[in-house]
Structure formats: C-alpha cells, structure tokens
Amino acid sequence: MRDVPAYCAAGWAVFLALHLALNGRWWPWLAVSLLPPVVFAAVPLALLAVAVPAGSGPAALLAAGCLLAGWSQNGINWRALGPRRGSVDGFRLVSWNTQHWNQGGDPDRFYRFLRSLSADVYVLQEYLNGFEGGEVWDIDDEEQLRAAFPGHHLAVGNNAVTLSRFPAAGPPVPVGACSLRVDLRVGEGTLSTYNVHIPVQLTVMNPLRPAFLRDMRRRSAARDREYAALVGDLRGNPHPVLVTGDFNTSAAIGDIRRMPRSLRDAIGACRSVLPASWNARSRLRLWRIDWAFTGGGARVGAYRFRDAEGLSDHLVQELTVGFPRS
Structure with a gap:
C-alpha cells in the first residue's frame, strides 16, 4: 500500500512539471489550464494527508515539493491572513x-x-x-452616460468606457484591439489607467470537433x-500606472x-x-479572472470584490488608489 501514494504523487509531479513548462507557451495547454486554481493546492495537500499516515516518505516529499512548486498557480491569497496594511x-476606482x-x-x-458605486x-x-x-454590435450610449455622470470626463474606445472626475491629460489611446489607455491629470501628476479586456480562451462546443x-x-x-500590445505600451510609459x-x-x-x-x-x-471575481451569477464563486496592477509609484490601499446584483457574470472590483501627486 505504501507504493500507491508514491505512484499518485509521481503522477501529479509529472503533470505539474508539464503544466509549468507548457502553460502560457503552447496553445493547446490553454484547455488544461482552465482547471480550478485551488486544485494546485488541494491535490498535493490530499496526497500529503494520505502519504504521512501510510508512512510513505517519498510520496510525502513529492507532494510537499509539488505544493511549493505549484504555489503560484493556486490563487490563494495568504496575505489576507496577515496584518492589515496602513491606510x-x-x-475610489471601480473596474467591472x-x-x-x-x-x-x-x-x-x-x-x-x-451611480451607487460612487467612484471617482x-x-x-x-x-x-x-x-x-x-x-458583435457596437453601441452608442454616450448621451445617457454624460447625463448620468455630469461630473465625470468620458473616454470611449475598443469597446471600453473610462469615466473620471479627473480630466484627461490627452486623448484616449487604444491598446491592441481590446484595451484602452486613458491618462488622467491627478493633482500635478499624470496617472495612466489601462482598461483591459483579454479575449476568452475558447468557445463552448464539442471538443472532439476539429472546429x-x-x-x-x-x-x-x-x-x-x-x-x-499591453506589455509593450506599459514598458514605454513613463507615468505611474493602474x-x-x-x-x-x-x-x-x-x-x-x-x-x-x-x-x-x-x-x-x-x-x-480565496478571491473570486467570476461567476457572479452563481452561489459558488469560482476564481479570479479580473485583476488589478499598479506601478510607477501608484499603489492600492484597499481592494475588494463587490456583488454585481445579477447585472453581470463578473463581480465589481473596488479599489482605493494612492498616487504620487508630483
């Protein structure tokens, strides 16, 4: 019986090695990478729970190694258990x-x-x-947007909308075909906001079909x-970014x-x-596919996901953004 946990741990180690080597580098692996991220913690922990009582040292070592090697894949936010950051x-910024x-x-x-989100x-x-x-059909809702948010500046492009109480420091910049950069004049400085939408990986259909x-x-x-396109624009941008x-x-x-x-x-x-932003219409929230990053001196003081009240399958990202003013 000691060999069974070892074989299982070895099998998971082989899979994890392939995942780490091919993930993001070989397009067919996109389908495999749709596994729930928490699996990369749950499986090695389950293997450890079996290997230790069974007295299988090799299985326990393999499982522990897999847990560490796949840690970045599991989506667990252990920093949430630490002390709260300073304010x-x-x-306030919302992304949705x-x-x-x-x-x-x-x-x-x-x-x-x-309007209830009360964001800047x-x-x-x-x-x-x-x-x-x-x-896909383009729409024009600008008149209603301006009426609903009279104190905000409006930028539209690449099927994205950025509304801001801060004036734009220049015209909106399309990034690729699906994202929009808007530079905002905040105090005496400029903050570049990137409104990102990366295309989905696959269409739900019979996976045995060539299509x-x-x-x-x-x-x-x-x-x-x-x-x-996004990374290229970011690397050439001298401003703080969100x-x-x-x-x-x-x-x-x-x-x-x-x-x-x-x-x-x-x-x-x-x-x-276990932060999750999708599927907002399900009681069981699955995992995070909506992200927020800062750079160049911008930082986030508070960050949470808010219920979308059935209006979307994505939760709302709410952030408090600190920004170097000069």
Whole structure:
C-alpha cells in the first residue's frame, strides 16, 4: 500500500512539471489550464494527508515539493491572513466587466447600480452588444452616460468606457484591439489607467470537433497579440500606472506571467483568502479572472470584490488608489 501514494504523487509531479513548462507557451495547454486554481493546492495537500499516515516518505516529499512548486498557480491569497496594511490616502476606482452593457436589461436599473458605486473613476469593459452567431454590435450610449455622470470626463474606445472626475491629460489611446489607455491629470501628476479586456480562451462546443481546436488556436493568437500590445505600451510609459480589467486569466493560466515584473498585483490589499471575481451569477464563486496592477509609484490601499446584483457574470472590483501627486 505504501507504493500507491508514491505512484499518485509521481503522477501529479509529472503533470505539474508539464503544466509549468507548457502553460502560457503552447496553445493547446490553454484547455488544461482552465482547471480550478485551488486544485494546485488541494491535490498535493490530499496526497500529503494520505502519504504521512501510510508512512510513505517519498510520496510525502513529492507532494510537499509539488505544493511549493505549484504555489503560484493556486490563487490563494495568504496575505489576507496577515496584518492589515496602513491606510492609503487616495481616490475610489471601480473596474467591472458589464457583460454586454446591460443587453436586454433595464437601463434605469443598470445606471442606478453604476451611480451607487460612487467612484471617482469607472473602468468598464464590454461596451457592446451581440455575440449571437459570433457577431458583435457596437453601441452608442454616450448621451445617457454624460447625463448620468455630469461630473465625470468620458473616454470611449475598443469597446471600453473610462469615466473620471479627473480630466484627461490627452486623448484616449487604444491598446491592441481590446484595451484602452486613458491618462488622467491627478493633482500635478499624470496617472495612466489601462482598461483591459483579454479575449476568452475558447468557445463552448464539442471538443472532439476539429472546429474546437481551430477556434482555440485562433483565440490563443488573439490573446498573444493583446498581451503583447499591453506589455509593450506599459514598458514605454513613463507615468505611474493602474492596470485593471477582465484578463480572462486565472492564477493557473500562464499568460498572467507576461505582465511586467515592475507591476504589483493589488491582491495583497484584499482581505479574501480565496478571491473570486467570476461567476457572479452563481452561489459558488469560482476564481479570479479580473485583476488589478499598479506601478510607477501608484499603489492600492484597499481592494475588494463587490456583488454585481445579477447585472453581470463578473463581480465589481473596488479599489482605493494612492498616487504620487508630483
């Protein structure tokens, strides 16, 4: 019986080695990386729980090694258990994938919810309708946006909306085909906000059909282009930055490693051990695919995910952003 835990641990170690080597580098692995991130902690912990009573030293060592090697993949925010950070004097920002901008819903309810967030800056994705038969329809809701947020400056582009109490320091800059950069004049300085929406990995269809693999390969190429455009713009940007939105990327998907190391993941300011931003319409929230990063002196003092009241399958990201004013 001692050999069984060892074989299981060895099998998981082989899988983990393949995952770490191929994840984010070989497009077919995108389907495998859709595993729930917590699996990368749950499986080695279960193996340890079996190996130790069975007296299998090799299995216990392998399981412990897998737990450490796959730690960055599990999505667990252990920093939430530490002492609270000091408060940050800053402004309120919300980031939210609206899921097709209230398509088929009640516009008054949608705008009441947006106003209830009481943010200084709104970073909103999926300013569009459609997806019937793969078709996307551009929309024009600018008149209602300006009426609902008279004290905010409006920037629209790449199916994204950025509303801000701070004036723009220049015209909005499309980044790739799906993201929008807006430079804001905050005090005497400039903060670059990036409104990000990375394409989803695959279409739900029969995985045995050739069309499934063709679609996944096409989507992988689109994701590569969007990440490359985002990272390229970030590396050439001299301003403090706040990068947030729907990355369609969990902690277990290697694409998130493409973000520059100079950026800081805001999750350290979140008090949730298992942060999840999707699926907001389910009682069982799955995992985080919406992210926020800061760099260049900008930092996050408070960060949480707020219920979207059934208006979207994404939770709302709420942040307090501190910013060097000069």
